[in-house]
Amino acid sequence: MAEGSWTRRMFEEAAVLKKKHGEHNVFDLSLGNPIMEPPAEFKQALKKLSESPISGMHRYMENAGYEETRAAVANQVSVETGIQVGAHDIVMTVGAAGAINVILKTILNSGDEVIVFAPYFMEYDNYIDNHSGKPVVVKADDKFLPDLADLAGKITRKTKAVIVNSPNNPTGVVYSTDFVNRLVSVLQNKEKEYSSAIYLISDEAYSSLIYDGLPYVPVLKIYHRCLIATSHSKDLALPGERIGYIAVNPNIEAKADLVSGLIFCNRILGFVNAPALMQKLIQHLQHITVSIADYQEKRDFMYNSLTNMGYKLVKPQGAFYMFPQTPIENDIEFVHELQKHNVLTVPGRGFGTPGYFRISYCVGQQTLEGSLFGFRKTAEQFRLS
Numbered sequence: 001m002a003e004g005s006w007t008r009r010m011f012e013e014a015a016v017l018k019k020k021h022g023e024h025n026v027f028d029l030s031l032g033n034p035i036m037e038p039p040a041e042f043k044q045a046l047k048k049l050s051e052s053p054i055s056g057m058h059r060y061m062e063n064a065g066y067e068e069t070r071a072a073v074a075n076q077v078s079v080e081t082g083i084q085v086g087a088h089d090i091v092m093t094v095g096a097a098g099a100i101n102v103i104l105k106t107i108l109n110s111g112d113e114v115i116v117f118a119p120y121f122m123e124y125d126n127y128i129d130n131h132s133g134k135p136v137v138v139k140a141d142d143k144f145l146p147d148l149a150d151l152a153g154k155i156t157r158k159t160k161a162v163i164v165n166s167p168n169n170p171t172g173v174v175y176s177t178d179f180v181n182r183l184v185s186v187l188q189n190k191e192k193e194y195s196s197a198i199y200l201i202s203d204e205a206y207s208s209l210i211y212d213g214l215p216y217v218p219v220l221k222i223y224h225r226c227l228i229a230t231s232h233s234k235d236l237a238l239p240g241e242r243i244g245y246i247a248v249n250p251n252i253e254a255k256a257d258l259v260s261g262l263i264f265c266n267r268i269l270g271f272v273n274a275p276a277l278m279q280k281l282i283q284h285l286q287h288i289t290v291s292i293a294d295y296q297e298k299r300d301f302m303y304n305s306l307t308n309m310g311y312k313l314v315k316p317q318g319a320f321y322m323f324p325q326t327p328i329e330n331d332i333e334f335v336h337e338l339q340k341h342n343v344l345t346v347p348g349r350g351f352g353t354p355g356y357f358r359i360s361y362c363v364g365q366q367t368l369e370g371s372l373f374g375f376r377k378t379a380e381q382f383r384l385s
């Protein structure tokens with residue numbers, strides 16, 4: 001708790017500043033909490049359901065979720081990945097966070113190692129620790145792609161899983177098919193060497209938010225020991241509704257036991273099942289997303305503005321974050337300098353990578369525009385251009 005979440009800490013500091021200076025004078029780019037409203041189709045589906053309620057829709061259900069919802073999700077996953085996934089390969093969960101916890105609870109024995117790629121969503125450390133696992137961090141190259149030689153060196157007999165997250169929080173980097181193939185071949189070589197089985201957990205919370213016409217890469221299809229953990233928090237802008245799912249590769253070994261384990265863990269972790277009302281709604285919204293063009297515009301606006309000021313950053317290709325270098329070594333100090341201008345960001349060490357800071361641009365255009373003054377002043381202070 002003392003180490004805490006830097007993201008939450010900055011979000012809370014923003015709330016204090018907003019009280020002091022007024023909402024419009026604080027530029028909060030800390031949390032990945034989209035200000036976009038859910039698509040119109042969501043509201044229509046909600047209205048329709050409330051006007052014609054289905055008998056029993058508020059009761060307990062199968063712990064895996066409603067069969068019809070899982071079938072609709074399975075259908076969409078099959079279309080997107082190109083492999084045939086059935087309703088029984090899907091478990092509805094309480095967000096992507098719930099999905100990752102259910103998977104880890106199911107597969108980990110005490111002391112098992114789980115590999116994560118820095119910079120990463122650091123809640124993974126807490127989730128792995130929840131289930132008595134040990135996080136092992138692999139470094140990235142200067143384009144924020146995982147260093148595959150480092151990965152090979154860090155896989156041991158105790159490696160039970162690897163978590164990938166593309167599009168990535170905090171960098172916005174999107175992995176290519178070629179890169180995923182190379183990553184998978186490292187896993188397969190090590191599995192042979194140790195006669196082990198390594199699961200690939202593909203955290204796809206941002207999979208609908210990909211820009212510049214880049215393709216979605218179906219990790220689920222590429223590796224048979226893959227499980228997708230995802231949600232509708234970002235693609236339908238429903239993070240408070242806590243609705244997500246796990247999709248299991250249909251060709252995974254001992255699939256029946258694995259899926260039974262996932263369903264059991266969904267129950268005993270205390271989730272019991274994913275929210276009933278949301279399951280009823282997202283069943284009809286599988287092909288819908290918020291406006292990707294809006295996010296791409298915001299990405300372009302912030303990327304162009306910051307690079308013109310002299311900030312150094314890798315151009316994000318997805319999600320709604322960017323991860324520029326801090327012009328001084330101490331990222332906490334730099335973030336505090338920005339904060340003096342009421343611009344709230346998160347230090348890179350909050351993602352296991354000091355020397356950078358994260359900007360979340362899922363906010364209104366006015367907030368982005370308002371933040372530029374502070375970014376410019378701070379760039380001048382550190383003589384960036």
Ligand SMILES: Cc1ncc(COP(=O)(O)O)c(C=O)c1O
Nearest residue numbers: 032095096097121169205231233
């Ligand atoms: C990479 C990543 N994974 C998982 C989550 C958790 O998502 P959810 O709100 O669906 O639990 C987040 C939330 O921001 C995230 O950034």
